[in-house]
Amino acid sequence: MKNYQVVLLKGDGIGPEIVREAVKVLDKTAQKFRFGVTYTDALLGGAAIDQTGVPLPKETVELCNQADAVLLGAVGGPKWETLPGNLRPEAGLLGIRSAMGLFANLRPAKIFAPLRASSPLRGDIIGEDLDILVVRELTGGIYFGERGRREVNGQPAAYDTEQYTVPEIERIARVGFDSARKRGKKLCSVDKANVLEASRLWRETVIRISAEYPDVELSHMYVDNCAMQLVRNPKQFDVIVTNNIFGDILSDEASMISGSIGMLASASLGSGKNGLFEPIHGSAPDIAGQGIANPLATILSVSMLLRYSLEEPQAADAIEAAVAKVLDEGYRTPDIFTEGGKKVDTAQMGDLVAACI
C-alpha cells in the first residue's frame, strides 16, 4: 500500500477549523482508495510568529520540502498587522512558495450547478455548470523584472520590465498542457503578442511545446479579449495559461464569476510533484472560532492535491463528486445559504462530504 507524507500548515483564523474537515475527507478517501497518509503539522504565519518569533521557521521549510504535498489553511489576522512587512504572516506564505520553488499557480473557477444563482453571470451564460482552470506563471515577468525611477526628457519617470527566459516559458507551458490533458484537453494561451516582445517569445515557445501534446487543442488569445470573453462566454474555456501579471488579473476575474469565495481551491506547483494546496480565501478572522466557516474550498484543495501531487485521480474525482452531491442535497454553510437550503456548520459539512466518499 502506498503511503504519502502530507504536511499540514493550519495557519491562523479559520485555518485550523477548515483543515480539520479537509483531513477528515482525505482520511476517508485514503481508506476507500487504499492508500495511506501520514500527517505532519508545521508552523506558518501568525501561529509561527507566536511560537518562534518568525513567520516561516526553518523547520517548516525542511518538512515541506521533504513532503509529498503540503495543505495550507490560511494565514494572517489583525493581531499581526502592525508588525514590519518582512515579519508578517503573509511574508511566511511568500517565503514558503519560493523555498519550495513553486512557479505555477493553478486556480479553478468552478460553479457547481446548485450554486449557479450565486454567480453574477446569468444562468444562460454559465450553462449547467462552469469549470475553468487558470494557470498563472508565478515567479517571473514584470513583477520580478528590473524596475526603477529615472529622468526622461527632464521629467521624473518610472519603469518596470517584462522579461521571460525560454526555459521559464517552457516549464509553465508544460504545466498548462499537462493540466489540459487531465481535463477537457483544450488550452488557451493568453498574451499580448501584438504589442509586447516578451509575449511574442511566449507565443512562439508555447507553439513549439505544443508539438509534445498533439492530443491537446491549443488556441491563443490577447489578454484584453480574454478579459472580455470570460464574462461574455466563459464556457469556451477549459485551461488558460498565462504570464504572471495577466494571470494575477484573470484568475481573480475568473474566480469571482463563481461568486463564492468559500468554494474555491488553488494549487501552486514546481518542477517536482510536491505542491502547495490552499483555499483562495483568507483567514477570515471575523468568523474564526465560530464553527461556521465553509470548509469546501479546502476540501476541494485536497482534491487538487490528490490530482497533482499524489497522482490519485480517482480519489480526486470522488471528492469533487461528493461535494457536488452534498450541495445537490441542499446542505449549505451560512456563506452560501439561500432560501430552502439546509443550514449546516463547518464540522457537519465535513462529515457530510466524508460520508459521500
Ligand code: ATP
Ligand atoms: P486575504 O487574507 O487574502 O487578504 P481578506 O482578509 O481580504 O483575505 P478573507 O479572509 O478571505 O479576506 O475574508 C473575506 C470575507 O469572506 C470575510 O467576511 C470572511 O468572513 C469571508 N470568508 C472567507 N473565507 C470564508 C469561508 N471559508 N467561509 C465563510 N466565509 C468566508
Ligand code: MG
Ligand atoms: Mg485576511
